[in-house]
Amino acid sequence: MSKSENIKSRRIRAKLFNMVSVGVVDEPINRLYDVISIIALFLNLFSAFAITFNYMERNYGSLLLAIEAVTTFFFAIDYVLRLFTAPELYPKESERYAPVKYAASFTGVIDLISFLPYYMPFFFPRGTAVFKLFRVARILRLFRINSYYDQLNVITEVISRKKQQLMASVFIILILMMSASLCMYSVEHETQPEVFQNAFSGIWWSASTLLTIGYGDIYPRTVAGKILGIVIAFLGVGMVAIPTGIISAGFVEQYQRLKAIGEYTEEENIHFIRVRLGAADKWCDKKINEIGLPKDMMVVALQRGNDTIIPRGETVVKKNDLVVMCAEKTKDLQPIDLKEIVINEGHSWNGTAIRDIDISRQSFIFMIRRNGKALIPKGSLSLKAGDTVLIYGKHVQNENV
Structure with a gap:
């Protein structure tokens, strides 16, 4: 293949x-x-339940079977596209290993089982009943909804x-289940030999009792x-409460952390700027009190x-110094949007001059x-893949005339 x-x-792959x-x-x-993608997911699950x-x-x-066939085919195409574009998802991996890494990931396995069991009976007719059972696993594709809604990601972060x-x-x-099964076998084996046949016979009883x-x-x-x-039942109440309490505390901590970050962002009134000086910068070899910074x-x-x-007025700024400056945030100005866009091979701005954007x-x-x-x-500067574009904009507020 030529260059x-x-x-x-690569551009086609990046666009996909x-x-x-x-x-x-x-x-x-x-x-x-x-x-x-969202519509296909819900239609597929609706047909599975409705039928x-x-x-x-x-x-x-x-109609329901047709919906299932179409949406499952869409899942298969989606999986193939994700395999093809895996090098973009894992840019540090080789083009051969990236699809393998995606296929072995949690999302890759979910994507695979969302359509593969549907087609397996065509190749292995005798295993139809087993493959129908595996088709239930497509409901795991609902985990993809987490990607569309940030609030649902809190669950994943807490766990x-x-x-x-x-x-x-x-x-x-698990230790309590094993211990309870062994203890119950010891006291009940003679009375119920057909039920408690060995130390593992009471696992089902201990699980149902401990988990209430x-x-x-x-x-x-x-x-x-x-x-x-009775003793094991009391222990079970406490054991179930442990993971429940851990998850509940995790949710509280996560929301408090997000709230603290939000409040800190709102209350922070100091902005810091870092500048690396080059040989052509006018500040080089000047004292700080000679630079002429604004009063704020x-x-x-x-x-x-x-x-x-730690600079003083007589400190001389030199080439290659990293200068850290701060300024108070002005509250009476119109809010500003700062956006950062990374240009990849498939981006519509790739190869476009700034004047034409x-x-x-x-x-x-x-x-x-x-x-x-x-x-x-500059207007004539053309953007390239790998560029980071910083955009400055104003919030435009609707005003009643």
């Missing part, structure tokens, strides 16, 4: 990656694909933060067994090599970062 063909292929990625809405087709009703199967069975405590509580419950389900299909008959059952701005630190210097009149590009360097956004 031009390789670049064209933008399309299948959640939240990339720079083009209408990307937004449309998100909508289609279990005799009335729906009798009157709308063919991730508390996974060690949850694993410890589950381990304690209490089906009653297996129960102790001896006095010692009943007393032991001050230099708070200089980083020179590995040393941090159609953006709001209330916004303008004030900086381009390319390969770690800041570029002045």
Whole structure:
């Protein structure tokens, strides 16, 4: 493959990656694909549930089966596209290993089982009943809804933060289940040898008792067994409360953390700026009191090599110094939007001159970062893949005339 063909292929792959990625809405087709994905998911689950009703199967069975077939085919196409665009998802991995990494990931496995069991009976007719059972796993695709709604991600974050405590509580419950099963076997084996045949026969009883389900299909008959059952039932109430308390505390901590971050952002009235001086900068070899900063701005630190210097008026600023400045946030100005857009191969701005970009009149590009360097956004400057575009804009508020 020639270099031009390789670049064209990467651009196509990048555009497809933008399309299948959640939240990339720079083009209408990307937004449309998100909508289609959500609709297909809910239609697929609706048909799976609706066809279990005799009335729906009798009157709308063919329609429900058609919906299931179309939406499942969409899931298959979606999976193939995600495999193809995996190098964009894992840019640090090789193009051969990236699809394998995606396929082995949690989301990759969910995407696979959302459509594969549907087609397996065509290749293995004898396993139809088993594959129908696996098709129930497509409901796990609902986890993808987390990607569309940030609030649902709180659940994932809480479980991730508390996974060690949850694993410890589950381990304690397993130990209690094993101990309860062994104890119940010891006191009930002679009375109910057909029920408590060995030390593992009471696992079902201990699980239902400790988890406060209490089906009653297996129960102790001896006095010692009943007393032991009461003790284990009390322990079960405490054991179930442990993971519940951990998750509840995790939710409270997470929301308090988000609230604290939000309040800090609102109350913060100081802005800090860091500038690396080059040889052509006019501040080089000048004293700080000669720079002529505005009255509401001050230099708070200089980083020179590995040393941090607390500046005074007589301190001389030199080439390659990292100058840290601060200024008070002005509260009486109209709010400002600062946006940062990363240009990839498939972005519509890739290869476009700044003068030809159609953006709001209330916004303008004030900086381009390319390969770690800041570029002045001249009209003739063409954007490239890998550029970071910084956009400055005003909030336009509707006013009653």
